[in-house]
Amino acid sequence: MDIQTWTFIIVGATFALYIGIAVWSRAGSTKDFYVAGGSVPPLANGMATAADWMSAASFISMAGMISFLGYDGSVYLMGWTGGYVLLALLLAPYLRKFGKFTVPDFVGDRYYSSTARMVAVVCAVFISFTYVAGQMRGTGIVFSRFLNVDIEMGVVIGMIIVFFYAVMGGMKGITYTQVAQYCVLIFAYLVPVIFISIMMTGNAIPQLGFGGTLDDGTYLLDRLDGLSAELGFAAYTSGTKPMIDVFFITAALMVGTAGLPHVIVRFFTVPRVRDARTSAGYALIFIVLLYSTAPALAAFAKTNLIKTVDNVEYSEVPEWFTNWEQTGLLKFEDLNNDGRIQFTGDPATNELTVDPDIIVLANPEIAQLPNWVIGLVAAGGLAAALSTAAGLLLVISTSVAHDLFKRTLKPDLSDKNELWIARIAAGGAVIVAGYFGINPPGFVAQTIAFAFGLAAASFFPAIILGIFYKKMNKEGAVAGMVVGIVFTASYIIYFTFLNPEANNPDNWWFGISPEGIGTLGMLLNLAVALVVVRFTKETPGEIQELVENIRVPGTRK
Amino acid sequence: MEDKYQVYWKRNLTILTGLLAAWFVFSYGFGILLADQLNNIRIGGFQLGFWFAQQGSQYAFVIIIFLYVFLMNRLDREFDLREE
Numbered sequence: 001m002d003i004q005t006w007t008f009i010i011v012g013a014t015f016a017l018y019i020g021i022a023v024w025s026r027a028g029s030t031k032d033f034y035v036a037g038g039s040v041p042p043l044a045n046g047m048a049t050a051a052d053w054m055s056a057a058s059f060i061s062m063a064g065m066i067s068f069l070g071y072d073g074s075v076y077l078m079g080w081t082g083g084y085v086l087l088a089l090l091l092a093p094y095l096r097k098f099g100k101f102t103v104p105d106f107v108g109d110r111y112y113s114s115t116a117r118m119v120a121v122v123c124a125v126f127i128s129f130t131y132v133a134g135q136m137r138g139t140g141i142v143f144s145r146f147l148n149v150d151i152e153m154g155v156v157i158g159m160i161i162v163f164f165y166a167v168m169g170g171m172k173g174i175t176y177t178q179v180a181q182y183c184v185l186i187f188a189y190l191v192p193v194i195f196i197s198i199m200m201t202g203n204a205i206p207q208l209g210f211g212g213t214l215d216d217g218t219y220l221l222d223r224l225d226g227l228s229a230e231l232g233f234a235a236y237t238s239g240t241k242p243m244i245d246v247f248f249i250t251a252a253l254m255v256g257t258a259g260l261p262h263v264i265v266r267f268f269t270v271p272r273v274r275d276a277r278t279s280a281g282y283a284l285i286f287i288v289l290l291y292s293t294a295p296a297l298a299a300f301a302k303t304n305l306i307k308t309v310d311n312v313e314y315s316e317v318p319e320w321f322t323n324w325e326q327t328g329l330l331k332f333e334d335l336n337n338d339g340r341i342q343f344t345g346d347p348a349t350n351e352l353t354v355d356p357d358i359i360v361l362a363n364p365e366i367a368q369l370p371n372w373v374i375g376l377v378a379a380g381g382l383a384a385a386l387s388t389a390a391g392l393l394l395v396i397s398t399s400v401a402h403d404l405f406k407r408t409l410k411p412d413l414s415d416k417n418e419l420w421i422a423r424i425a426a427g428g429a430v431i432v433a434g435y436f437g438i439n440p441p442g443f444v445a446q447t448i449a450f451a452f453g454l455a456a457a458s459f460f461p462a463i464i465l466g467i468f469y470k471k472m473n474k475e476g477a478v479a480g481m482v483v484g485i486v487f488t489a490s491y492i493i494y495f496t497f498l499n500p501e502a503n504n505p506d507n508w509w510f511g512i513s514p515e516g517i518g519t520l521g522m523l524l525n526l527a528v529a530l531v532v533v534r535f536t537k538e539t540p541g542e543i544q545e546l547v548e549n550i551r552v553p554g555t556r557k
Numbered sequence: 558m559e560d561k562y563q564v565y566w567k568r569n570l571t572i573l574t575g576l577l578a579a580w581f582v583f584s585y586g587f588g589i590l591l592a593d594q595l596n597n598i599r600i601g602g603f604q605l606g607f608w609f610a611q612q613g614s615q616y617a618f619v620i621i622i623f624l625y626v627f628l629m630n631r632l633d634r635e636f637d638l639r640e641e
Contacts, residue, residue: 074610211602219602281622295611
């Protein structure tokens with residue numbers, strides 16, 4: 001069977017599965033809709049969290065980015081996994097004990113202030129929309145590349161699927177579809193990499209093949225360093241970014257991860273405090289399965305790519321090369337007219353432009369794997385995009401229905417009506433997300449830095465202080481969040497939108513790039529909060545009581 | 558007499574401090590700050606600093622979380638705070 005038929009069959013089967021699960025797990029109450037009734041077993045929650053967290057970017061783009069960044073790509077690997085340690089140790093158990101539905105719930109109640117709640121709602125909605133637009137776009141791209149439909153059509157199909165299970169099932173439907181989506185995506189990611197690892201290094205475990213030897217007995221990484229040097233790229237195993245920037249970006253990604261509302265809210269869905277701890281551990285195992293494979297894939301693919309295309313006659317390139325040239329992901333321009341491809345680190349002589357996404361997408365073809373593997377990769381990319389999109393849409397819907405309507409505008413709202421508002425909000429959010437997926441704002445890439453920076457500079461410090469510093473009051477927390485957000489947002493806006501020419505290490509403060517500035521924003525938030533609290537009214541007794549209470553599992557006697 | 562919950566909280570903070578120190582050392586320490594020095598040590602095809610940045614730190618994170626789960630479950634039991 002050809003690639004298209006396989007892709008139709010596999011993608012069709014997975015979609016049928018997701019819809020089946022959605023019908024089976026409809027939400028009957030707001031508690032079902034917001035937190036899946038608080039009854040998700042830790043292992044299932046771990047898988048759902050992993051799928052929730054691993055987006056189209058993790059699945060499609062990350063290995064490619066590492067491939068081209070080498071050591072510097074480690075910021076993503078450490079940043080996007082290390083955040084789970086913070087989540088597990090500093091946030092998840094206490095927020096589970098607190099036991100409400102949303103992050104703004106915690107911020108609003110803990111700081112006895114609807115201003116704080118509103119700041120949190122605006123951040124949550126902004127972060128989630130930023131993210132979800134990218135997921136819808138990712139869905140469209142996978143559809144258009146593998147199934148030859150327009151990107152627009154692809155986005156619409158994705159919207160219909162997500163609409164179906166997010167609006168009907170809420171968190172309950174999302175959780176169980178995410179479990180299925182995790183299985184699809186991890187299988188789809190690992191199969192081609194295992195094949196390639198065996199072919200290149202003779203080792204079936206990519207994590208070991210990564211440090212193994214090639215046919216001629218040289219170590220893969222040494223070969224890659226050698227090839228990189230020959231072609232004028234920086235050595236693969238040592239980076240080019242200044243150390244302080246690597247440090248700050250890693251920290252911003254870690255802290256941002258721990259502050260993302262759609263990840264935090266997953267820990268509200270388990271029955272007990274100790275389940276929140278365990279499920280954070282499971283989630284990280286499931287994530288590391290992909291994240292420790294990605295750098296191995298990056299190294300295999302880079303070596304393979306250089307060996308296959310550099311200094312090869314253009315008329316003799318393999319078929320996949322021509323296929324992917326048509327999509328625009330590969331571009332060859334014969335600068336010196338010798339009919340051969342020169343792939344070098346010097347922009348003046350380099351003739352080949354490679355889009356990082358190709359590393360995962362074209363991987364099965366480069367390695368000459370069977371056609372069904374290609375269909376599988378398409379299904380995996382869609383699973384990654386749709387699972388993350390659903391989690392984000394739920395945050396938007398909960399923020400509107402619960403934090404805005406129920407907690408702020410209309411406290412006497414009945415459970416049934418609140419559920420209706422939540423469904424309508426989820427539906428509306430799907431449409432807005434789809435719109436941005438079809439007409440992506442030109443700055444999607446930068447806005448991801450924005451989302452992490454804001455999560456790092458706003459939620460994370462506010463929640464940490466709320467748990468670990470009993471006396472933190474609303475004045476301190478609000479002042480801290482506002483300063484953190486304004487500082488981080490201004491720095492990113494200045495360098496990416498207002499004055500992009502100045503966006504280089506010479507102009508950065510302390511050599512910190514906009515991607516890493518969230519860390520400084522977080523430190524500022526903490527500093528401002530700790531100063532302001534000294535000069536303002538003490539936290540009311542019942543709030544201090546609340547804090548005492550969330551620090552301990554079970555009921556206090 | 559200090560109340561039981563305060564003792565529990567202090568013990569919790571001690572556990573957190575230790576584990577967060579490990580978290581810092583395995584990622585920022587070995588993977589970033591000391592990466593160049595560690596790269597002089599080789600294990601198979603890996604330079605050690607590079608390995609910590611792209612592999613080792615992740616494994617360390619998993620171990621840290623499960624250590625935390627183990628220590629906290631033990632602490633909960635010791636203070637009779639285990640939820641049913």
